[in-house]
Amino acid sequence: MIEDELIKIWQSSSNQERVKFEKSKLMIELQSSLDRLHRRWKYLERVNIISALLTIPPFILAVFWAPFISMKIASALVIVWAIYVGLRILPIKKVKSGDLESNYLQYLEKTKAYLIAQKKLLETSLDWATLTIYPIYLLFWVGVWERPMARFIGVMSFLVLIGLGVFSYYSNKKKVKNEILPSIQKIDELIKTLKD
Amino acid sequence: MDKALESLFLKGLEINQQRLFRICRVYSPDGEDAKDLFQEILVQVWRSMDAFKGKSSFSTWMFRIALNVCLQFKSKHLKRQSRLIKLDSITIENFCSEEVTKEPDEKLKHLRTCIKRLNESDMAIITLYLEELAYKEISEILGLTENNVAVKVRRIKSKLFNCMNARP
Secondary structure (H helix, E strand, O other): OOHHHHHHHHHHHHHOEEEEEOHHHHHHHHHHHHHHHHHHHHHHHHHHHHHHHHHHHHHHHHHHHOOOHHHHHHHHHHHHHHHHHHHHHHHHHHOOOOOOOOOHHHHHHHHHHHHHHHHHHHHHHHHHHHHHHHHHHHHHHHOOOOOHHHHHHHHHHHHHHHHHHHHHHHHHHHHHHHHHHHHHHHHHHHHHHHHO | OOHHHHHHHHHHHHHHHHHHHHHHHHHOOOHHHHHHHHHHHHHHHHHOHHHOOOOOOHHHHHHHHHHHHHHHHOOHHHHHHHOOOOOOOEEEEEOOOOOOOHHHHHHHHHHHHHHHHOOHHHHHHHHHHHOOOOHHHHHHHHOOOHHHHHHHHHHHHHHHHHHHHOOO
């Protein structure tokens, strides 16, 4: 088989199937698709912002109106914790997956950097997100510890919080093992093959 | 977006539409997925038009985006996003005339199968080569040196010849 034949066979597909488009309709549809995607991204952004806005104000109110000083301190610490977690997560969005106009090799390298940043975030989240909230949560209940009902609710909810923490830890670990590490490995192999 | 960009986009698409579609056929399991991938590429190219600075030819820039989208296509995220993209203006025309014999179709299918067996970086290189892009252009798209591209093309062609000749 000679070289030209490969090219001939490859390009013969246009004799069998061809893509066609209507110019005027295409431009309208492209813009409409883009608008739809932008609306979706805006919606997701709005959900994130509203979630943050709904979470923090109750704790601001608790700082002023909570009956016990430990609750006030704990509420203030929750606000600090929420801002700290947000600041830890935000930089990852900046290290986003490579932009599509990069050349192939650059795109692979940027995508790898993004995956490594995600991996680090998930692997360390137990330390800076999960474990840090537990003492704050306990502090919240210290003021009402003498009341049996409040103590019961505090203990049960703390156990639920621990359960959520354990679930979150193992979910993150699973995601790193099953999704992120194989993707990084695959990209490493591609980069190595390209550079060889 | 302004008319000049729209005109550049359409002109680039007219020149490269069949080439892009041939590449999509190799990166997807069937015709329907190839059409979805093709649509995704068009949307991403259109979305990025403002960022085209003219440092390379429009075709080179288009192929860069196309290959990166093809690389992403297998991810769930992109497939989820692709469901939001429906371009009814794009159709695939199939020709079933008597002039198209069975043999070329079998050879084409076999070639595509052999290409799909390559790793993704070799697939990217050989599809660009088979579209008769110059080594310089391929090197710009992939971020490799021309010499590196030439060496790899020789090696990949040898693999393809062996695969094509090995068919029953």
